[in-house]
Amino acid sequence: MSTAPVDTAAGIWHPRFVWVTVGSIALIFLAAIQSLAVTTVMPIVSADLDGDALFAVAFAGTLATSVIGMVAVGAWCDRGGVLAPLTTAVVLFVGGLLLAGLAPTMGWLVVGRLIQGLGTGGQTVALYVVVARVYPPLLHGRVFAAFSAAWVIPSVIGPSLAGLVTELIDWRWVFLGVAALTMAAFVMVVARLHGLPLRTDEPATARVAPRLLCAVAVAAGALALSLAGELGGYAGVVIAASVVVIVIASRPLLPRGTVRAQRGLPSVVLMRGLIAGSLFGAEIYVPYLLIDQYGFSPTWAGLGLTAAALTWAVAADVQGRFGDRxxxxxxxxxxxxxxxxxxxxxxxxxxxxxxxxxxxxGWAFAGAGMGLMYPRLTVLTLAYSTPQNQGFNSAALSISDAVGSATAIAAMGLVFTALRQTDAAFPVVFALAAGLAALAMVPGLRLGHAHETRAPI
Known part of the structure; x- marks a missing residue:
């Protein structure tokens, strides 16, 4: 990319960056809309398609297959440009949304969610690499704060809008509408990326096939774990085998020392997985609780997530401005x-x-905590990276995020299903999430510093 001086006072809205900024934020915005919307309407979808047994799988499956997309796109980016990987990821994301929106059964909806996961994971990694190759390090904190802030409007209108669409039209348009808008946002960003040199000068040469096989094994393990409750007497064996597969297959996809919480990048990556598992494992049960025990409509249940998403955006901005202090x-x-x-x-x-x-x-505190931690961990990851491993490290961070979330959702889903007929189901799920948050302090105090920089205030 060009090394001409940049007016950093203009920040990420400098003419050189503005269309990349707008297009990337639009893609994040739509991913946020979709994520929050699905969390809100999935109880209705599972009831309509008679798919309560696949409720957790519809979430965990998307996260599981996203690992494959992350590894593939991360390796692709490290070997050259970013435009082709990003395009492929967006096509998979949109294709999965279309299949889910047109699904005649819960099984087909889950298949659509699996395809969507491939695109979601790849799109996330590709956008991280775009940030690394388009913006100077001084602006990375601001970009990721903007990505987090892109959740503000979705957090305000997304859950309730999804509920209204479900009540007034049909839940299928929650998927189909986002698919159409995503293509429009992609056209916006790809037009500008075509004019930028995004290829690395020293492409990576490490073999990709072993890592892809590991990614497939992780995804299979997470899916098996989420389905274990349906296997009767074999559930215990499947759960144990799934956990072993996930742990062993994840190791080559993450920085060396991640499992041991080694100081520096390994702890950054491990912490991301733990806090993601805590939040997302519990969050899908917030609207579920409001609908199931308090009789909320989908529209009003969606408001249960609004306060948290708002505080996430505010805290992310605070981190972007005062993180170093x-x-x-x-x-x-x-x-x-x-x-x-x-x-x-x-x-x-x-x-x-x-x-x-x-x-x-109370859930607003979850958003505030994540808003402080999430973008900071992303900034640290890029600060610990070189042009040769930006794709690998960005993928590792997202893989930890996805594996932590998918494993927690699957495990909590098993516990919830087992306790569903008792009063303990919801309390135990939330207690497990609290335990993961506490555990995250171990790597969190071993993050170190990688000379990360932030934009001027």
Whole structure:
């Protein structure tokens, strides 16, 4: 890319970057709309398609196959440009949405979600590499803060809009509408990327096939884990085997020392997986609880996620501006404490039948904690990277995110299903999420510093 001086006062809205910024944020925005919308309407979808047994699989499956997309696109980017991998990822994402939106059964919807996952994972990694190759390091913090802020409008309108679409038209348009808008956003960003030199000068040469096989094994393990509850007497064996496969197959996809929480990049990647598992494993049960125990409509249940997404965006902006002053250790302690508090409050609401306003207000702390931690971990990952491993490290961060989320969702789904006829189902799920948040403090205090920089305030 060009090394001509850039007016950093203009930041990510400098004429050189503006269309890449707008298009990338639009893709993040639509991914956010889809994620929040599906979380809201999935209880209705599973009831309509008689697919309660596949409820958790519809979430975990997308995350599981996203690992394959991340590895493939990460390796593709490290070997050359980013435009072709990004295009492929967007096509898979849109194709999966179309299949899910037209699905006649829950099984077909899950297949669509699996294809969608391939695109989601690849798109995330490709956009991270775009940031690394288009923007100077000084602006990386601002870009990722903008990505987090792209969740603001979806957080305000996404869940409720999804509920309204479901009630007034049909839940299928939650998938089909996002598919159409995603193509429009992609055209916006690809037009500008065509004019930029995005190929690395020193392409990676490491073999890709072994890593792809490991990614497929991780995805299969996560899917098997989420389906284990349907296997009767063999469930225990399948659960144990799935966990072993996930752990062993994940190791080549992550930086060496990740499992041991080695100081630096390995701890960055491990922490991302733990906090993702805590939040996303629990979050799908927030609207479920509001609908199941409090009789909320899909529209109003979606509001249960709005406060958290708003606080996420605000906290992400705070991190983007003051992250270096706060420091990594303080961000870890503040972020994990707020995530733990939110999950424990949610468990208390379910256990003691407290007013749902406590759940909605308490869940806002989860968003604030994640807003502090998520973009900071991304900035650290790029700061620890070189042009030769930007794709691998970006993929590793996203893989940890997806594996942590998919494994937590699958495990919590098994627990929830086993306890579904008791009053303990929701409280136990939220307690497990709190435990993961507490565990995240271990790598969180070993993040180190990689001379990360932030944009001027």
């Amino acid at each position: 706060l420091g990594n250790a303080r961000i870890t302690l503040l972020g994990t404490a707020m995530l733990m508090a939110a999950t424990l409050v949610a468990g208390a609401v379910a256990l003691f039948s407290l007013t749902p306003l406590v759940l909605i207000g």
